[in-house]
Amino acid sequence: MSKIKSVFVPGKAGGILNVYITAGYPQLNSLAEILPALQDGGADLVEIGIPYSDPLADGPVIQHSSTVALANGMTLQLLLEQLSALKDRLTVPVILMGYMNSVMQYGFEKFCADAAAAGVSGLILPDLPEFEFRKEYGAVINRNGLDFIFLVTPETAEERVRRLDELSNGFLYAVSSSSTTGSDKDMSAVIDYLQRLKKMKLKNPVLVGFGIRDRQSFAAATAIADGAIIGSAFIQSLENSSDPAADTTRFLQSIRS
Amino acid sequence: METSYQHPSPEGYYGRFGGAYIPEMLFPNVEELQARYLQIMEEPAFRQEFNELLRDYVGRPSPLYLARRLSQAYGVQLYLKREDLNHTGAHKINNTIGQILLAERLGKKRIIAETGAGQHGVATATVCALKGLECIVYMGEKDIERQAPNVARMHMLGAKVIPATSGSKTLKDATNEAIRDWINHPHDTHYIIGSVVGPHPYPDMVARFQSIISEETRWQLKEKTGRETPDRVIACVGGGSNAAGAFYHFLDEPQVELVAVEAAGLGIHSGLSAATTALGRPGILHGSKSIVMQTEDGQVVEPHSISAGLDYPGIGPLHAHLFDSGRGKFLSATDEESVRAAFKLAQLEGIIPALESAHALAALDQLDLVNGETIVLCLSGRGDKDMATYMKQLQMTNGANYE
Ligand SMILES: Cc1ncc(COP(=O)(O)O)c(C=O)c1O
Numbered sequence: 001m002s003k004i005k006s007v008f009v010p011g012k013a014g015g016i017l018n019v020y021i022t023a024g025y026p027q028l029n030s031l032a033e034i035l036p037a038l039q040d041g042g043a044d045l046v047e048i049g050i051p052y053s054d055p056l057a058d059g060p061v062i063q064h065s066s067t068v069a070l071a072n073g074m075t076l077q078l079l080l081e082q083l084s085a086l087k088d089r090l091t092v093p094v095i096l097m098g099y100m101n102s103v104m105q106y107g108f109e110k111f112c113a114d115a116a117a118a119g120v121s122g123l124i125l126p127d128l129p130e131f132e133f134r135k136e137y138g139a140v141i142n143r144n145g146l147d148f149i150f151l152v153t154p155e156t157a158e159e160r161v162r163r164l165d166e167l168s169n170g171f172l173y174a175v176s177s178s179s180t181t182g183s184d185k186d187m188s189a190v191i192d193y194l195q196r197l198k199k200m201k202l203k204n205p206v207l208v209g210f211g212i213r214d215r216q217s218f219a220a221a222t223a224i225a226d227g228a229i230i231g232s233a234f235i236q237s238l239e240n241s242s243d244p245a246a247d248t249t250r251f252l253q254s255i256r257s
Numbered sequence: 258m259e260t261s262y263q264h265p266s267p268e269g270y271y272g273r274f275g276g277a278y279i280p281e282m283l284f285p286n287v288e289e290l291q292a293r294y295l296q297i298m299e300e301p302a303f304r305q306e307f308n309e310l311l312r313d314y315v316g317r318p319s320p321l322y323l324a325r326r327l328s329q330a331y332g333v334q335l336y337l338k339r340e341d342l343n344h345t346g347a348h349k350i351n352n353t354i355g356q357i358l359l360a361e362r363l364g365k366k367r368i369i370a371e372t373g374a375g376q377h378g379v380a381t382a383t384v385c386a387l388k389g390l391e392c393i394v395y396m397g398e399k400d401i402e403r404q405a406p407n408v409a410r411m412h413m414l415g416a417k418v419i420p421a422t423s424g425s426k427t428l429k430d431a432t433n434e435a436i437r438d439w440i441n442h443p444h445d446t447h448y449i450i451g452s453v454v455g456p457h458p459y460p461d462m463v464a465r466f467q468s469i470i471s472e473e474t475r476w477q478l479k480e481k482t483g484r485e486t487p488d489r490v491i492a493c494v495g496g497g498s499n500a501a502g503a504f505y506h507f508l509d510e511p512q513v514e515l516v517a518v519e520a521a522g523l524g525i526h527s528g529l530s531a532a533t534t535a536l537g538r539p540g541i542l543h544g545s546k547s548i549v550m551q552t553e554d555g556q557v558v559e560p561h562s563i564s565a566g567l568d569y570p571g572i573g574p575l576h577a578h579l580f581d582s583g584r585g586k587f588l589s590a591t592d593e594e595s596v597r598a599a600f601k602l603a604q605l606e607g608i609i610p611a612l613e614s615a616h617a618l619a620a621l622d623q624l625d626l627v628n629g630e631t632i633v634l635c636l637s638g639r640g641d642k643d644m645a646t647y648m649k650q651l652q653m654t655n656g657a658n659y660e
Contacts (some may be wrong), residue, residue, distance in 0.1 A: 053557045054424065054433055054557050056437065056544075057282060059437075080492065096649070099541070100541050101551070102555040105553065106555070126280035127280050129276070129278060129279065132276065151280065151281040151282070155285045175281065178282050178440060179440060179441050180439065180440055183441070222329055
């Protein structure tokens with residue numbers, strides 16, 4: 001069973017918490033402090049963003065973190081080196097999230113191999129479409145033992161949700177509404193949508209993301225979905241942080257304790 | 258099997274370039290376009306309205322003008338395809354007319370666009386006024402400062418201009434912001450992209466709307482010379498829409514040389530250039546796989562050109578394929594060469610070209626021209642918007658002061 005899937009223990013109270021952080025933010029080497037603090041503070045999964053100059057699916061907060069990370073000197077190569085160095089200290093499954101251009105320039109095959117070697121369990125590449133995944137990239141990802149996680153939105157037709165669920169491993173990423181990351185959400189509409197997904201009895205657990213920002217929204221989302229992903233709110237909490245580890249611990253306590 | 262350069266594969270590929278690399282949040286909008294654009298464009302009522310507007314509103318056909326004195330200077334028969342005489346001053350309106358009619362038929366109420374120099378923004382604001390649709394134009398904060406007259410034109414036409422403050426605050430970022438807006442408005446909004454870039458079906462759709470340029474060129478050339486095909490077609494390439502339109506009906510006629518001219522800025526290796534094919538590598542930008550100027554780590558770099566319309570770090574996938582396959586000849590002209598070419602056209606023919614089009618003119622100095630050959634050059638726009646740049650040049654050369 002995949003390492004990601006193994007965190008979804010039936011009956012686990014409170015829902016799965018997946019926290020997103022942009023690599024190289026707020027400082028170039030912050031992952032070394034943030035990842036252990038996330039693990040110790042109770043994050044079930046961590047998602048690490050590969051900073052990119054043109055992150056189309058991201059709102060201002062994550063865009064800004066990307067800009068800062070790039071100015072700090074973060075690259076994909078350095079990110080994989082940092083993860084390799086942390087590998088033995090981490091038991092929490094690590095997911096890399098990024099854009100296709102970064103991965104293409106690194107070399108798709110080499111990226112998958114090096115990511116797996118650095119202890120990465122899964123990939124989220126929002127601009128890798130289903131067609132390309134089936135034609136070319138899916139086989140490479142699977143060959144390297146990585147889970148690939150597709151996104152679905154409230155606009156995604158049921159038949160397409162089922163196809164993307166079938167192709168995904170680990171979990172399915174339910175974007176809470178059609179939007180970029182970090183936008184405010186009407187949680188009641190999100191609840192309806194999550195209920196719709198739940199009735200589909202999908203192969204994968206469902207994690208909801210985009211707009212989950214505090215204890216209330218996390219609790220509301222995980223009352224129905226298997227878990228939730230918090231990104232922009234966490235990144236905001238690290239802005240101007242002089243002690244990312246302590247601020248990470250504090251943030252996790254604010255979500256559930 | 259005979260392959261055509263005109264038509265991409267069903268998934269939007271020209272050779273190894275194209276496709277639709279988009280996040281799921283854009284899928285419903287893009288899929289709807291993919292499913293319907295060809296069918297809508299082929300409806301007789303659509304074609305009739307499109308052609309009528311091109312004739313009565315844009316002023317088409319645009320003349321094909323034999324530039325006698327410039328021809329003499331180069332020893333060739335040089336025909337200028339006068340897109341500069343179109344309403345709003347450039348070829349951009351051919352595409353915005355087409356897309357606004359499409360948006361209407363898709364039932365969209367809100368139109369968004371990106372713009373660099375403001376030409377596409379003005380062309381979009383114009384057709385939105387024509388159709389009474391809400392218009393929002395994203396424009397880099399830096400370009401808003403550089404192109405104040407076009408910002409005022411858009412305002413006067415009733416459009417809202419939103420500054421793109423992310424990244425490098427220019428065209429690339431305005432395009433990102435427009436795409437993000439589209440993600441946030443999955444139902445009521447159509448995105449009128451300004452060139453043959455973006456996810457499938459945009460490159461094909463925009464090329465089809467611009468193909469009127471070469472459709473007219475063929476019959477006009479036949480009328481004037483008895484031949485439908487020239488020896489060469491020359492056009493500047495930012496994203497590549499005027500070039501796609503000027504090349505379109507010659508793409509599958511290998512005897513016609515297709516010359517694409519990019520902006521070299523201060524020189525290809527100066528670090529301040531927009532010569533994408535010379536400096537870029539295969540990559541993904543704004544939803545399609547093409548050639549992209551980027552760092553080794555895959556960060557898209559900010560290009561430079563004196564002409565805001567060519568100041569883009571990519572090219573459309575059709576052009577990437579023309580470059581890759583050798584079907585197109587890719588040249589570049591520097592800022593200085595282009596300004597010089599603009600003055601030459603002004604003084605020999607009485608036509609002040611857009612800085613973008615001046616790059617195509619500058620290429621005449623780089624080609625091994627055959628005496629008497631027939632050339633069609635796409636004069637994509639007029640120079641009114643570029644007078645500030647031309648004034649600087651005049652101040653430098655003859656000390657004139659226009660304060
Ligand atoms: C007059 C003119 N020509 C050319 C261009 C470049 O665009 P494209 O390469 O899509 O024709 C522009 C863009 O603003 C323009 O205004």
